[in-house]
Amino acid sequence: MGKQRIKPNYRRRVLRLPDLDHCKLAVLNSLGSPASRRVYEYAIDQFIAWYCSEPRLAFNRIVVVRYRIYLESRGLAANTINQQLAAVRRLAHEAADSGLLSPELAAGISRVKGVKQLGFRSGNWLSAEESSEVLKRASGDSMRAKRDYAMLALLFGCGFRRSELVGLELDEIQMRQGHWAVVDLIGKGGHIRTVPIPEWVKVALDQWVLAAKVTDGRIFRAVARAGKVWGKGISQNVVWYVVKGCCERAGLEHIAPHDLRRTCAKLCHTSGGELEQIQFLLGHASVQTTERYLGCKQNLGHPVNDLFDLRTDGRPQQNDDESAQVKASEPLEKASGQAVECRHGGSEHDQPVCDAQPLSLPKRTDLVEVRKGHRPQSLRRCSGPGASRSDSGSKANGQRDPEVVGSVGP
Numbered sequence: 540m541g542k543q544r545i546k547p548n549y550r551r552r553v554l555r556l557p558d559l560d561h562c563k564l565a566v567l568n569s570l571g572s573p574a575s576r577r578v579y580e581y582a583i584d585q586f587i588a589w590y591c592s593e594p595r596l597a598f599n600r601i602v603v604v605r606y607r608i609y610l611e612s613r614g615l616a617a618n619t620i621n622q623q624l625a626a627v628r629r630l631a632h633e634a635a636d637s638g639l640l641s642p643e644l645a646a647g648i649s650r651v652k653g654v655k656q657l658g659f660r661s662g663n664w665l666s667a668e669e670s671s672e673v674l675k676r677a678s679g680d681s682m683r684a685k686r687d688y689a690m691l692a693l694l695f696g697c698g699f700r701r702s703e704l705v706g707l708e709l710d711e712i713q714m715r716q717g718h719w720a721v722v723d724l725i726g727k728g729g730h731i732r733t734v735p736i737p738e739w740v741k742v743a744l745d746q747w748v749l750a751a752k753v754t755d756g757r758i759f760r761a762v763a764r765a766g767k768v769w770g771k772g773i774s775q776n777v778v779w780y781v782v783k784g785c786c787e788r789a790g791l792e793h794i795a796p797h798d799l800r801r802t803c804a805k806l807c808h809t810s811g812g813e814l815e816q817i818q819f820l821l822g823h824a825s826v827q828t829t830e831r832y833l834g835c836k837q838n839l840g841h842p843v844n845d846l847f848d849l850r851t852d853g854r855p856q857q858n859d860d861e862s863a864q865v866k867a868s869e870p871l872e873k874a875s876g877q878a879v880e881c882r883h884g885g886s887e888h889d890q891p892v893c894d895a896q897p898l899s900l901p902k903r904t905d906l907v908e909v910r911k912g913h914r915p916q917s918l919r920r921c922s923g924p925g926a927s928r929s930d931s932g933s934k935a936n937g938q939r940d941p942e943v944v945g946s947v948g949p
Contacts, residue, residue, distance in 0.1 A: 554598045554634060554639060554640065556587070556591060558634070558639045559587050559590070559630075561637065561639070562630050562633045562634045562637065562639065563580070563583050563584075563587070563630065565633040565636075565637060566579060566583065566626070566629050566630055566633050567579060567580055569629075569633070571729070572727075572728065572729070574702060574727070578622065578626075579626045579629065582622060582623045582625075582626035582627075583626050583627075583630055585623065586606060586623065586626065586627050586630070589606060589609060590602070590606075597644075598631065598634070598640060598644065598648075599644045599647060599648065600644070600647035600648050600650065600651055603624070603627055603631075603648050603651045604651055606624075606627065607620065607624060607651065607653075607654070610623060610624075611654065617653075617654040617655070617656040617657075618656065620653065620654045621653035621654060621656075624651060624653050625653075627648070628648060628649050628651070631644070631645045631648040631649065632645055632649065662797075662798060662801045662832075662834070663793065663794055663795070663798040663801070664798070664801055664802050664805045664834060665791070665794070665798070665799070665802040667806060669789065669791060670695050670799075670802060670806070672789045672790075673691060673695075673785050673786055673789045673791065674688065674691055674692065674695070674785075675789075676785045676788040676789045677691050677781075677785045681766060682750060682751065682762050682766040682767075682768065683762045683766070685743075685746055685747045685750050685751075686747050686751070686759060686760075686762055687781045687785065688743050688746075688747075689743045689744050689746070689747040689759075690704060690759060690778060690781055691781070691782070691785060691799070692739070692740045692743040692744070693707075693736075693740060693744070694778075694782070694796060694799040694800065694803070695740075695799055695802060695803055695806075696736070696737045696739070696740035696803065697721070697734050697735075697736060697737075697740065697803065697820075698734075698799075698800045698803035698804060698820055698821050699734070699800070700726065700727065700796075700797070700800065701775040701778045701779070701796050701797075702727075702775060703724060703726055704759070704778055705757075705759065705772065705773055705774065705775055705777075705778065706757065706772075707721065707724075707757065707758050707759070708755075708756060708757055708758065709748070709753060709754070709755055709756065709757075709758055710755065711723070711724065712736070712744075715733065715735075718735055718736075719735070719736040719738075719741050720733050720734060720735045720736055721733065721734040721736065724822075726822045727822070728824070730822050730824065732819060732820075732822040734820060734822075735820070744758070747759075751768045752768070753768075756771055756772075757771060757772040757773075759772065759773050759777075760772060760773065761773055761777070778796050779795070779796060782794060782795065782796045782799065783795075800821070800832070801832050801834075803820075803821075804817055804820075804821060804829065804832040804833055805832070805833055805834060807820065808833045814826065814829060814830070814833075817829055817832075817833070
Protein backbone atom coordinates (compact mmCIF):
# COMPACT_ATOMS: atom_id res chain seq x y z
CA MET A 540 0.00 0.00 0.00
CA GLY A 541 1.20 3.46 -0.82
CA LYS A 542 1.57 6.22 1.67
CA GLN A 543 -1.49 8.36 2.33
CA ARG A 544 -1.08 11.92 1.14
CA ILE A 545 -1.73 14.54 3.75
CA LYS A 546 -3.94 17.29 2.44
CA PRO A 547 -2.20 20.62 2.87
CA ASN A 548 -3.77 23.25 5.12
CA TYR A 549 -4.78 25.65 2.39
CA ARG A 550 -6.07 29.06 3.45
CA ARG A 551 -7.58 31.30 0.82
CA ARG A 552 -6.28 34.81 0.47
CA VAL A 553 -7.68 35.99 -2.87
CA LEU A 554 -11.40 36.26 -3.64
CA ARG A 555 -12.61 36.11 -7.20
CA LEU A 556 -15.63 37.91 -8.58
CA PRO A 557 -18.07 34.97 -8.06
CA ASP A 558 -16.93 34.70 -4.44
CA LEU A 559 -17.46 38.41 -3.90
CA ASP A 560 -20.96 38.25 -5.41
CA HIS A 561 -21.83 35.34 -3.13
CA CYS A 562 -20.63 37.24 -0.07
CA LYS A 563 -22.50 40.34 -1.19
CA LEU A 564 -25.79 38.44 -1.35
CA ALA A 565 -25.12 37.01 2.11
CA VAL A 566 -24.59 40.50 3.50
CA LEU A 567 -27.74 41.92 1.91
CA ASN A 568 -29.86 38.99 3.14
CA SER A 569 -28.68 39.55 6.70
CA LEU A 570 -30.00 43.15 6.74
CA GLY A 571 -33.60 43.87 7.65
CA SER A 572 -33.99 47.52 6.67
CA PRO A 573 -34.51 48.35 2.97
CA ALA A 574 -32.54 51.58 3.41
CA SER A 575 -29.61 49.68 4.93
CA ARG A 576 -29.66 47.18 2.08
CA ARG A 577 -29.57 49.98 -0.47
CA VAL A 578 -26.64 51.73 1.26
CA TYR A 579 -24.63 48.52 1.78
CA GLU A 580 -25.20 47.37 -1.78
CA TYR A 581 -23.83 50.64 -3.14
CA ALA A 582 -20.82 50.52 -0.80
CA ILE A 583 -19.97 46.90 -1.67
CA ASP A 584 -20.28 47.60 -5.40
CA GLN A 585 -17.85 50.50 -5.01
CA PHE A 586 -15.35 48.27 -3.20
CA ILE A 587 -15.66 45.41 -5.71
CA ALA A 588 -15.05 47.83 -8.61
CA TRP A 589 -11.89 49.11 -6.92
CA TYR A 590 -10.75 45.64 -5.82
CA CYS A 591 -11.07 44.10 -9.28
CA SER A 592 -9.31 47.02 -10.94
CA GLU A 593 -6.09 46.17 -9.07
CA PRO A 594 -4.34 42.98 -10.34
CA ARG A 595 -3.77 40.03 -7.98
CA LEU A 596 -4.79 41.65 -4.74
CA ALA A 597 -5.17 39.55 -1.63
CA PHE A 598 -8.19 40.35 0.51
CA ASN A 599 -6.44 41.25 3.77
CA ARG A 600 -5.94 44.12 6.17
CA ILE A 601 -3.34 45.94 4.05
CA VAL A 602 -5.70 46.03 1.08
CA VAL A 603 -8.51 47.48 3.16
CA VAL A 604 -6.14 50.14 4.54
CA ARG A 605 -5.20 51.04 0.96
CA TYR A 606 -8.91 51.30 0.13
CA ARG A 607 -9.41 53.67 3.07
CA ILE A 608 -6.56 55.86 1.80
CA TYR A 609 -8.20 55.82 -1.63
CA LEU A 610 -11.50 57.01 -0.15
CA GLU A 611 -9.73 59.79 1.76
CA SER A 612 -8.01 60.94 -1.44
CA ARG A 613 -11.43 61.44 -3.03
CA GLY A 614 -12.28 64.04 -0.42
CA LEU A 615 -15.24 62.16 1.05
CA ALA A 616 -16.71 62.99 4.43
CA ALA A 617 -15.77 60.99 7.52
CA ASN A 618 -19.26 59.52 7.83
CA THR A 619 -19.21 58.30 4.23
CA ILE A 620 -15.78 56.68 4.59
CA ASN A 621 -16.72 54.94 7.83
CA GLN A 622 -19.93 53.68 6.25
CA GLN A 623 -18.03 52.20 3.31
CA LEU A 624 -15.51 50.54 5.64
CA ALA A 625 -18.34 49.05 7.70
CA ALA A 626 -19.71 47.40 4.55
CA VAL A 627 -16.26 45.96 3.74
CA ARG A 628 -15.91 44.56 7.27
CA ARG A 629 -19.32 42.94 6.94
CA LEU A 630 -18.26 41.47 3.60
CA ALA A 631 -15.12 39.93 5.13
CA HIS A 632 -17.15 38.53 8.04
CA GLU A 633 -19.61 36.79 5.71
CA ALA A 634 -16.72 35.47 3.56
CA ALA A 635 -15.11 33.92 6.65
CA ASP A 636 -18.41 32.33 7.72
CA SER A 637 -18.87 30.86 4.25
CA GLY A 638 -15.38 29.33 4.24
CA LEU A 639 -14.13 31.56 1.43
CA LEU A 640 -11.64 33.46 3.60
CA SER A 641 -9.46 32.47 6.52
CA PRO A 642 -10.62 33.67 9.95
CA GLU A 643 -7.24 35.32 10.62
CA LEU A 644 -7.59 37.57 7.58
CA ALA A 645 -11.17 38.41 8.48
CA ALA A 646 -10.08 39.33 12.02
CA GLY A 647 -7.33 41.57 10.62
CA ILE A 648 -9.83 43.35 8.36
CA SER A 649 -12.18 43.94 11.28
CA ARG A 650 -9.37 45.78 13.11
CA VAL A 651 -9.06 48.46 10.42
CA LYS A 652 -10.00 51.74 12.08
CA GLY A 653 -12.21 54.31 10.46
CA VAL A 654 -11.60 58.00 10.01
CA LYS A 655 -11.89 60.09 13.18
CA GLN A 656 -14.70 62.57 12.97
CA LEU A 657 -13.89 65.98 14.45
CA GLY A 658 -17.06 67.89 15.23
CA PHE A 659 -20.40 67.84 13.44
CA ARG A 660 -21.52 69.48 10.26
CA SER A 661 -23.85 72.41 10.65
CA GLY A 662 -27.28 71.82 9.11
CA ASN A 663 -29.78 74.32 7.72
CA TRP A 664 -32.61 75.71 9.82
CA LEU A 665 -35.43 77.85 8.47
CA SER A 666 -37.13 80.53 10.52
CA ALA A 667 -40.89 80.71 10.94
CA GLU A 668 -41.14 83.47 8.31
CA GLU A 669 -39.08 81.49 5.79
CA SER A 670 -41.15 78.36 6.41
CA SER A 671 -44.37 80.29 5.83
CA GLU A 672 -42.92 81.71 2.62
CA VAL A 673 -42.05 78.22 1.35
CA LEU A 674 -45.59 77.01 2.07
CA LYS A 675 -47.01 80.08 0.33
CA ARG A 676 -45.02 79.27 -2.80
CA ALA A 677 -46.44 75.73 -2.82
CA SER A 678 -50.10 76.68 -2.35
CA GLY A 679 -52.51 76.77 -5.29
CA ASP A 680 -55.73 75.36 -6.74
CA SER A 681 -54.21 72.71 -9.00
CA MET A 682 -53.97 69.06 -8.02
CA ARG A 683 -50.18 69.09 -7.89
CA ALA A 684 -50.15 72.25 -5.76
CA LYS A 685 -52.50 70.65 -3.20
CA ARG A 686 -50.28 67.57 -3.04
CA ASP A 687 -47.08 69.59 -2.67
CA TYR A 688 -48.62 71.80 0.02
CA ALA A 689 -49.75 68.76 2.01
CA MET A 690 -46.32 67.16 1.71
CA LEU A 691 -44.51 70.30 2.91
CA ALA A 692 -47.03 70.75 5.74
CA LEU A 693 -46.28 67.24 7.03
CA LEU A 694 -42.53 67.83 6.75
CA PHE A 695 -42.67 71.15 8.60
CA GLY A 696 -45.36 70.26 11.12
CA CYS A 697 -44.53 66.62 11.96
CA GLY A 698 -40.82 66.26 11.15
CA PHE A 699 -41.17 63.19 8.92
CA ARG A 700 -38.30 61.65 7.01
CA ARG A 701 -38.60 61.20 3.25
CA SER A 702 -39.11 57.44 3.54
CA GLU A 703 -41.75 57.89 6.24
CA LEU A 704 -43.64 60.47 4.20
CA VAL A 705 -43.61 58.32 1.07
CA GLY A 706 -44.80 55.19 2.92
CA LEU A 707 -47.55 56.96 4.89
CA GLU A 708 -50.90 55.19 4.51
CA LEU A 709 -54.40 56.48 5.12
CA ASP A 710 -55.41 53.97 7.82
CA GLU A 711 -52.43 55.02 9.99
CA ILE A 712 -54.05 58.40 10.70
CA GLN A 713 -56.30 57.90 13.71
CA MET A 714 -57.78 59.84 16.63
CA ARG A 715 -55.89 59.50 19.94
CA GLN A 716 -56.83 61.42 23.12
CA GLY A 717 -58.89 63.91 21.15
CA HIS A 718 -56.06 64.65 18.70
CA TRP A 719 -55.22 63.38 15.22
CA ALA A 720 -52.00 61.40 15.04
CA VAL A 721 -50.08 58.90 12.91
CA VAL A 722 -50.28 55.79 15.07
CA ASP A 723 -47.56 53.12 15.23
CA LEU A 724 -45.32 54.62 12.58
CA ILE A 725 -42.33 52.37 11.86
CA GLY A 726 -39.33 54.63 11.35
CA LYS A 727 -35.60 54.27 10.95
CA GLY A 728 -34.08 51.20 12.56
CA GLY A 729 -37.51 49.69 13.22
CA HIS A 730 -38.36 52.20 15.95
CA ILE A 731 -42.12 52.58 16.44
CA ARG A 732 -43.57 55.93 17.47
CA THR A 733 -46.79 57.94 17.34
CA VAL A 734 -46.63 61.36 15.67
CA PRO A 735 -49.32 63.97 16.49
CA ILE A 736 -50.66 66.01 13.59
CA PRO A 737 -51.33 69.75 14.12
CA GLU A 738 -54.70 71.12 13.08
CA TRP A 739 -53.40 73.22 10.18
CA VAL A 740 -51.53 70.20 8.82
CA LYS A 741 -54.69 68.05 9.04
CA VAL A 742 -56.62 70.67 7.06
CA ALA A 743 -54.03 70.64 4.25
CA LEU A 744 -53.99 66.83 4.25
CA ASP A 745 -57.79 66.60 4.02
CA GLN A 746 -57.85 68.95 1.04
CA TRP A 747 -55.47 66.69 -0.88
CA VAL A 748 -57.21 63.45 0.12
CA LEU A 749 -60.64 64.75 -0.93
CA ALA A 750 -59.37 66.20 -4.21
CA ALA A 751 -57.40 63.06 -5.14
CA LYS A 752 -60.18 60.72 -3.89
CA VAL A 753 -57.76 58.58 -1.90
CA THR A 754 -59.72 55.95 0.05
CA ASP A 755 -57.01 53.45 1.02
CA GLY A 756 -53.34 52.67 0.58
CA ARG A 757 -50.66 55.29 0.42
CA ILE A 758 -51.74 58.88 0.72
CA PHE A 759 -49.47 60.58 -1.79
CA ARG A 760 -49.69 59.55 -5.44
CA ALA A 761 -48.18 60.69 -8.72
CA VAL A 762 -49.87 63.58 -10.54
CA ALA A 763 -49.69 63.98 -14.31
CA ARG A 764 -49.33 67.30 -16.08
CA ALA A 765 -53.02 67.34 -16.88
CA GLY A 766 -53.82 67.00 -13.16
CA LYS A 767 -54.74 63.30 -13.22
CA VAL A 768 -53.82 61.22 -10.18
CA TRP A 769 -52.35 57.82 -11.02
CA GLY A 770 -50.24 55.07 -9.53
CA LYS A 771 -50.10 53.66 -6.02
CA GLY A 772 -47.39 55.89 -4.59
CA ILE A 773 -44.37 58.08 -5.25
CA SER A 774 -40.62 57.75 -4.83
CA GLN A 775 -38.38 59.66 -2.48
CA ASN A 776 -36.97 61.67 -5.37
CA VAL A 777 -40.37 63.33 -5.82
CA VAL A 778 -40.14 64.69 -2.27
CA TRP A 779 -36.64 65.95 -2.97
CA TYR A 780 -37.66 67.87 -6.11
CA VAL A 781 -40.78 69.31 -4.45
CA VAL A 782 -38.75 70.70 -1.54
CA LYS A 783 -36.01 71.99 -3.81
CA GLY A 784 -38.41 73.72 -6.22
CA CYS A 785 -40.53 75.44 -3.58
CA CYS A 786 -37.49 76.62 -1.62
CA GLU A 787 -35.84 78.05 -4.73
CA ARG A 788 -39.01 79.97 -5.57
CA ALA A 789 -38.90 81.38 -2.04
CA GLY A 790 -35.28 82.49 -2.53
CA LEU A 791 -33.68 79.68 -0.47
CA GLU A 792 -30.95 77.49 -1.93
CA HIS A 793 -29.31 74.23 -0.85
CA ILE A 794 -32.30 73.13 1.24
CA ALA A 795 -32.87 69.38 1.60
CA PRO A 796 -35.96 67.56 2.93
CA HIS A 797 -34.07 66.66 6.11
CA ASP A 798 -33.54 70.38 6.80
CA LEU A 799 -37.31 70.70 7.21
CA ARG A 800 -37.11 68.01 9.88
CA ARG A 801 -34.46 70.08 11.69
CA THR A 802 -36.64 73.15 11.29
CA CYS A 803 -39.59 71.36 12.90
CA ALA A 804 -37.46 70.46 15.93
CA LYS A 805 -36.04 74.00 16.23
CA LEU A 806 -39.48 75.65 16.00
CA CYS A 807 -40.86 73.30 18.64
CA HIS A 808 -37.97 74.15 20.97
CA THR A 809 -38.19 77.91 20.48
CA SER A 810 -41.96 77.77 21.10
CA GLY A 811 -41.41 76.23 24.53
CA GLY A 812 -41.49 72.51 23.74
CA GLU A 813 -39.75 70.11 26.10
CA LEU A 814 -36.66 68.29 24.89
CA GLU A 815 -38.08 64.89 25.86
CA GLN A 816 -41.28 65.48 23.86
CA ILE A 817 -39.29 66.58 20.82
CA GLN A 818 -37.28 63.36 21.09
CA PHE A 819 -40.53 61.35 21.04
CA LEU A 820 -41.78 63.37 18.07
CA LEU A 821 -38.67 62.73 15.95
CA GLY A 822 -38.18 59.14 17.11
CA HIS A 823 -34.57 59.45 18.28
CA ALA A 824 -33.08 56.74 20.48
CA SER A 825 -30.60 59.19 22.05
CA VAL A 826 -31.31 62.66 23.36
CA GLN A 827 -27.89 63.80 22.09
CA THR A 828 -29.15 63.33 18.52
CA THR A 829 -32.12 65.56 19.32
CA GLU A 830 -29.77 68.22 20.69
CA ARG A 831 -27.89 68.24 17.39
CA TYR A 832 -31.19 68.74 15.56
CA LEU A 833 -31.94 71.72 17.76
CA GLY A 834 -28.58 73.33 17.01
CA CYS A 835 -27.73 73.55 20.74
CA LYS A 836 -24.03 72.94 20.15
CA GLN A 837 -23.44 76.35 18.59
CA ASN A 838 -25.89 79.23 18.41
CA LEU A 839 -25.16 81.03 15.16
CA GLY A 840 -28.17 83.33 15.55
CA HIS A 841 -26.72 85.00 18.65
CA PRO A 842 -23.00 84.19 18.69
CA VAL A 843 -20.92 84.96 21.74
CA ASN A 844 -18.37 87.04 19.85
CA ASP A 845 -21.06 89.65 19.10
CA LEU A 846 -21.11 90.63 22.77
CA PHE A 847 -18.12 93.00 22.47
CA ASP A 848 -16.96 95.61 19.98
CA LEU A 849 -13.36 96.71 19.39
CA ARG A 850 -13.95 99.42 16.78
CA THR A 851 -11.48 102.31 16.81
CA ASP A 852 -13.41 104.72 14.57
CA GLY A 853 -16.34 105.15 16.93
CA ARG A 854 -17.57 103.69 20.19
CA PRO A 855 -21.11 102.71 21.19
CA GLN A 856 -23.32 105.00 23.26
CA GLN A 857 -22.74 103.01 26.43
CA ASN A 858 -19.01 103.57 26.30
CA ASP A 859 -19.54 107.35 25.87
CA ASP A 860 -21.74 107.45 28.96
CA GLU A 861 -19.17 105.53 30.94
CA SER A 862 -16.39 107.90 29.85
CA ALA A 863 -18.50 110.86 30.93
CA GLN A 864 -18.97 109.34 34.37
CA VAL A 865 -15.25 108.72 34.63
CA LYS A 866 -14.49 112.38 33.78
CA ALA A 867 -16.96 113.56 36.44
CA SER A 868 -15.26 111.47 39.08
CA GLU A 869 -11.74 112.67 38.22
CA PRO A 870 -11.75 115.67 40.71
CA LEU A 871 -12.76 113.33 43.53
CA GLU A 872 -9.93 110.99 42.68
CA LYS A 873 -7.47 113.89 42.60
CA ALA A 874 -8.67 115.10 46.00
CA SER A 875 -8.41 111.66 47.49
CA GLY A 876 -4.93 111.31 46.00
CA GLN A 877 -3.74 114.13 48.35
CA ALA A 878 -4.78 112.20 51.46
CA VAL A 879 -2.00 111.45 53.93
CA GLU A 880 -1.54 108.98 56.68
CA CYS A 881 -2.68 110.02 60.15
CA ARG A 882 -0.52 109.55 63.18
CA HIS A 883 -2.71 106.95 64.84
CA GLY A 884 -2.69 104.56 61.87
CA GLY A 885 -5.10 103.55 59.08
CA SER A 886 -4.85 103.71 55.30
CA GLU A 887 -5.28 106.77 53.19
CA HIS A 888 -8.77 105.69 52.01
CA ASP A 889 -10.05 105.09 55.57
CA GLN A 890 -9.19 108.54 56.98
CA PRO A 891 -10.47 111.90 55.67
CA VAL A 892 -8.19 114.69 54.56
CA CYS A 893 -7.47 116.96 57.51
CA ASP A 894 -5.38 119.71 55.91
CA ALA A 895 -5.40 121.08 52.43
CA GLN A 896 -1.62 121.40 52.35
CA PRO A 897 0.32 118.20 51.78
CA LEU A 898 2.34 116.99 54.75
CA SER A 899 5.80 115.59 54.54
CA LEU A 900 5.96 111.88 55.19
CA PRO A 901 8.64 110.42 57.45
CA LYS A 902 11.49 108.65 55.85
CA ARG A 903 10.88 105.36 57.64
CA THR A 904 7.85 103.72 59.14
CA ASP A 905 7.92 100.57 61.20
CA LEU A 906 5.16 98.06 61.83
CA VAL A 907 4.97 96.85 65.41
CA GLU A 908 2.72 94.25 66.95
CA VAL A 909 0.76 95.56 69.92
CA ARG A 910 -0.85 93.34 72.55
CA LYS A 911 -2.93 94.92 75.28
CA GLY A 912 -5.05 92.88 77.62
CA HIS A 913 -7.64 90.63 75.99
CA ARG A 914 -7.73 92.58 72.76
CA PRO A 915 -6.70 90.64 69.64
CA GLN A 916 -3.41 91.20 67.96
CA SER A 917 -3.31 94.19 65.62
CA LEU A 918 -0.76 95.87 63.47
CA ARG A 919 -0.44 99.61 63.66
CA ARG A 920 1.70 101.95 61.63
CA CYS A 921 3.71 104.22 63.84
CA SER A 922 5.95 107.10 62.96
CA GLY A 923 9.70 106.90 63.08
CA PRO A 924 10.35 109.10 66.17
CA GLY A 925 7.82 107.16 68.27
CA ALA A 926 9.44 103.91 67.42
CA SER A 927 12.89 105.30 68.27
CA ARG A 928 11.65 106.56 71.67
CA SER A 929 10.31 103.14 72.56
CA ASP A 930 13.62 101.59 71.61
CA SER A 931 15.61 104.13 73.68
CA GLY A 932 13.33 103.65 76.69
CA SER A 933 13.79 99.94 76.62
CA LYS A 934 17.56 100.31 76.41
CA ALA A 935 17.61 102.70 79.34
CA ASN A 936 15.73 100.36 81.64
CA GLY A 937 17.82 97.45 80.58
CA GLN A 938 14.80 95.42 79.49
CA ARG A 939 12.29 95.56 76.71
CA ASP A 940 8.81 96.97 77.05
CA PRO A 941 6.38 94.08 77.64
CA GLU A 942 3.74 95.66 75.44
CA VAL A 943 6.12 95.95 72.56
CA VAL A 944 6.95 92.53 71.16
CA GLY A 945 9.24 93.59 68.41
CA SER A 946 9.61 95.09 65.00
CA VAL A 947 7.87 93.22 62.18
CA GLY A 948 9.65 94.91 59.30
CA PRO A 949 9.72 98.03 57.25
